[in-house]
Amino acid sequence: MVKAHAHNIKLLISLHSYNALEGEKDFYGQRWGTGDFYKNHEAKEHFKKRIDHVLTHKNTITGKTWAQSSDYIFAFEAQNEAMHSNVRPRCPLGRPWLTLILQKDPDSLVKWQCDMGAAIKSHLSSKGDILVSTGGGSYLATSLLDGYFSCPSLDILAIHAYGTGDFDKAALTKYVDKAKAKGKKLVMQEWGACYTNTGNNKCTYGNSIGADKRDQNIKQWAASIDSAGIPWFYWQIIPNKDPHQDWDYEVGIDDANWPALKAASLKACEAESAFDFSKWLPSTRC
Numbered sequence: 001m002v003k004a005h006a007h008n009i010k011l012l013i014s015l016h017s018y019n020a021l022e023g024e025k026d027f028y029g030q031r032w033g034t035g036d037f038y039k040n041h042e043a044k045e046h047f048k049k050r051i052d053h054v055l056t057h058k059n060t061i062t063g064k065t066w067a068q069s070s071d072y073i074f075a076f077e078a079q080n081e082a083m084h085s086n087v088r089p090r091c092p093l094g095r096p097w098l099t100l101i102l103q104k105d106p107d108s109l110v111k112w113q114c115d116m117g118a119a120i121k122s123h124l125s126s127k128g129d130i131l132v133s134t135g136g137g138s139y140l141a142t143s144l145l146d147g148y149f150s151c152p153s154l155d156i157l158a159i160h161a162y163g164t165g166d167f168d169k170a171a172l173t174k175y176v177d178k179a180k181a182k183g184k185k186l187v188m189q190e191w192g193a194c195y196t197n198t199g200n201n202k203c204t205y206g207n208s209i210g211a212d213k214r215d216q217n218i219k220q221w222a223a224s225i226d227s228a229g230i231p232w233f234y235w236q237i238i239p240n241k242d243p244h245q246d247w248d249y250e251v252g253i254d255d256a257n258w259p260a261l262k263a264a265s266l267k268a269c270e271a272e273s274a275f276d277f278s279k280w281l282p283s284t285r286c
Contacts, residue, residue: 001072002061008282010074012189012233013066014135015054015120016047017080038083038112048119051078055123070129074280075156077133078116083109084138110147117153128155131280136160136189139201144175149182158189159230162249163201167191167221172228176274185275188225188232192249193217193257195242203247215260218251222264229274234261 001011021029021037032043055067055076062069083105117132124130133156137143143159157179165171179186193214196206200217209217225232235249242252251257269286 001059001069005072010072010280010282012075012077012133013073014077014080015051016078018082018084018135019080022084034083038108044112044115047078047116051116051119052123055120065123067123067130068125070125070280073130075131075133076120077135077156077158078113078120080135081137081160082113082135106145106147110145110151113148114151114153117151121153129280131155131185133187133189134158139163140166140171140175144178144186149178149184154184156185156187158187160190160235161188162190162192162194162203164221167224169224169228172225172230176229180274185277186230188230190235191221191225191232192235193221195244195248195250195257203249205246205248211256214257218257218260219264219267222261222268226268226271229272231273231275231277232268234265237261 004011016028018034020026021032021034024030024033028037028043028047032040037043037047056065058065059069059072062072066073113134117134120132124132132154134143134148134154136158137145137160140159140161140163143161144157148154148157159166159175161167176186192200192203194200194203194217195208195214196203197209198204198206208214222232222234234251236251238250238252240252241255242248242250251261266286
């Protein structure tokens with residue numbers, strides 16, 4: 001975070017990822033899997049201890065805890081893509097397990113996000129100099145569940161979307177209007193233009209869509225998000241040449257498509273945001 005600060009960048013920090021649950025890569029995934037983690041009281045209490053641990057950790061360079069580091073941190077979120085809808089039935093620890101499908105159980109996720117947001121806020125200054133975000137969903141609608149708009153502990157509702165219809169101004173504007181009415185902020189936290197011709201929301205191995213076509217998609221979809229007044233992050237910018245593996249949304253710095261993404265980013269600096277983030281941003285931008 002100190003290195004980012006030297007470049008006038010603040011961080012949005014996710015405290016966990018759904019992927020760790022799905023892959024049983026840590027204690028939470030091994031014990032509760034992708035279902036009961038969001039409903040089980042013991043699981044919630046364990047995760048709150050994680051929040052306590054991270055936000056009270058003291059940076060050895062600055063001497064400040066992470067919760068006190070508003071010069072370095074823009075926002076915290078409890079988990080990346082919590083309760084992502086693409087889950088599979090499993091039986092962890094040899095016990096029968098019912099898989100929760102997000103569309104069938106949004107209330108559990110809303111309550112979890114709201115409770116964990118409150119746990120994060122309990123460590124933050126009353127000045128509100130660090131925001132609390134959600135970690136997005138599997139697409140536009142699941143990123144912006146109705147209950148999020150009335151949860152007092154959530155400041156930012158993050159959008160993850162790769163289906164091209166979710167980039168349309170009309171699709172986005174209705175949520176912008178709702179967020180403004182409810183005192184929330186939106187960020188397009190993940191979007192990307194696929195390198196392959198397999199379909200933008202199915203960006204797996206395939207043939208190149210072509211550099212010119214991909215440039216066009218990047219500029220077109222970024223402009224649409226700009227026109228809806230939503231700030232955006234691109235998934236994913238990497239420091240090396242894109243190896244074109246697996247889900248291929250990456251753009252490498254100084255690689256093909258980098259000039260188009262850089263141009264789209266500079267255009268975003270000129271766009272009018274529907275939300276005022278000036279209090280939380282570095283003084284010098286773009």
